[in-house]
Amino acid sequence: xxxxxxxxxxxxxxxxxxxxxxxxxxxxxxxxxxxxxxxxxxxxxxxxxxxxxxxxxxxxxxxxxxxxxxxxxxxxxxxxxxxxxxxxxxxxxxxxxxxxxxxxxxxxxxxxxxxxxxxxxxxxxxxxxxxxxxxxxxxxxxxxxxxxxxxxxxxxxxxxxxxxxxxxxxxxxxxxxxxxxxxxxxxxxxxxxxxxxxxxxxxxxxxxxxxxxxxxxxxxxxxxxxxxxxxxxxxxxxxxxxxxxxxxxxxxxxxxxxxxxxxxxxxxxxxxxxxxxxxxxxxxxxxxxxxxxxxxxxxxxxxxxxxxxx
Numbered sequence: 164x165x166x167x168x169x170x171x172x173x174x175x176x177x178x179x180x181x182x183x184x185x186x187x188x189x190x191x192x193x194x195x196x197x198x199x200x201x202x203x204x205x206x207x208x209x210x211x212x213x214x215x216x217x218x219x220x221x222x223x224x225x226x227x228x229x230x231x232x233x234x235x236x237x238x239x240x241x242x243x244x245x246x247x248x249x250x251x252x253x254x255x256x257x258x259x260x261x262x263x264x265x266x267x268x269x270x271x272x273x274x275x276x277x278x279x280x281x282x283x284x285x286x287x288x289x290x291x292x293x294x295x296x297x298x299x300x301x302x303x304x305x306x307x308x309x310x311x312x313x314x315x316x317x318x319x320x321x322x323x324x325x326x327x328x329x330x331x332x333x334x335x336x337x338x339x340x341x342x343x344x345x346x347x348x349x350x351x352x353x354x355x356x357x358x359x360x361x362x363x364x365x366x367x368x369x370x371x372x373x374x375x376x377x378x379x380x381x382x383x384x385x386x387x388x389x390x391x392x393x394x395x396x397x398x399x400x401x402x403x404x405x406x407x408x409x410x411x412x413x414x415x416x417x418x419x420x421x422x423x424x425x426x427x428x429x430x431x432x433x434x435x436x437x438x439x440x441x442x443x444x445x446x447x448x449x450x451x452x453x454x455x456x457x458x459x460x461x462x463x464x465x466x467x468x469x470x471x472x473x
Contacts (some may be wrong), residue, residue, distance in 0.1 A: 183364045203421060204423070205428045206231075208237060209236070209260050210240060210262070211237060211240065212240045212243050212249050214246060215243065215369075217448060217452050218306060219262055220242060227239050228462055228467075232473055235431065243258075245340065249261055249269075254295070254296065260417060261419075261422045262416075262418075265413055265414050266278075266284055266410065266411025268416070269291070277460075288418075292418070297419060298418050298419075301414040304439045306389050306415065310385055311395060312384060313379075313398075313401070316384055323401070324405070325359070325406070328357060328385070329357060329359055336364075337365070338364075338377050338386045338387070339367060339369070339387030340366070340374075348409065348410055348411075354408050361385070367383075374386050374388070375392075378398075385403075394450075398447075415439065417436075436469060443465070
């Protein structure tokens with residue numbers, strides 16, 4: 164049995180407690196976090212990289228706090244860039260650990276992937292990652308891409324789901340990060356799955372001030388946001404339903420260099436994943452995005468409050 168086959172089986176078992184966590188149980192047993200780590204060694208410390216948006220930076224600092232809590236040295240390289248930058252950096256060994264999102268990562272690695280539920284996504288990720296990398300059990304927390312419009316736009320055109328956009332094919336302006344132009348969870352998937360094209364694509368940011376400002380001002384009609392963004396509720400924006408399941412499950416998942424994934428690291432990240440719910444992640448995003456607190460300090464305070472630092 165090769166490492167991928169073994170890992171796939173382990174993750175299928177590990178996924179069950181995490182799924183339960185989403186229903187209200189926030190604990191993972193140690194066996195879910197400690198398999199397949201022969202020869203791994205974290206004694207030299209880990210370098211954690213993050214993508215270029217707030218939430219991913221917070222997650223990077225949370226990973227660091229959890230690791231330091233079990234005596235593993237951890238440093239964070241925040242804001243490195245999009246997935247197209249951070250995943251190659253992980254493959255090349257420039258970083259050792261990366262907070263990721265199940266569905267988006269799988270589609271990046273395997274554009275024609277069809278899995279949508281967390282367990283299947285986890286096993287598919289295990290199968291497509293190179294032998295030097297592995298995916299650890301996923302967190303209770305989930306943050307999905309969503310496509311949103313203003314309440315006024317929804318009322319004017321009768322928009323409730325992505326299916327409804329087809330009647331406005333070629334008439335609306337879409338805003339999101341530059342990568343959306345080529346991503347399945349972006350313009351490619353909206354065209355292929357829902358038959359929708361847009362009058363214009365505006366390259367802005369990932370659920371950040373640029374795209375949200377453009378949506379407020381009417382400069383874009385449809386915006387790619389994140390489901391944990393508190394500004395969606397605050398502005399009464401309408402998240403369009405996804406009846407054809409274009410957007411897969413997006414539980415937070417650590418992707419790590421296998422050489423660093425020893426039992427100590429696995430246990431620390433599993434404890435963090437069990438404690439980190441979607442509601443808690445949303446609060447953390449709000450503290451940084453809207454209350455302008457530093458992500459490293461927010462992460463340190465939260466980790467301490469949840470007994471992850473010692």
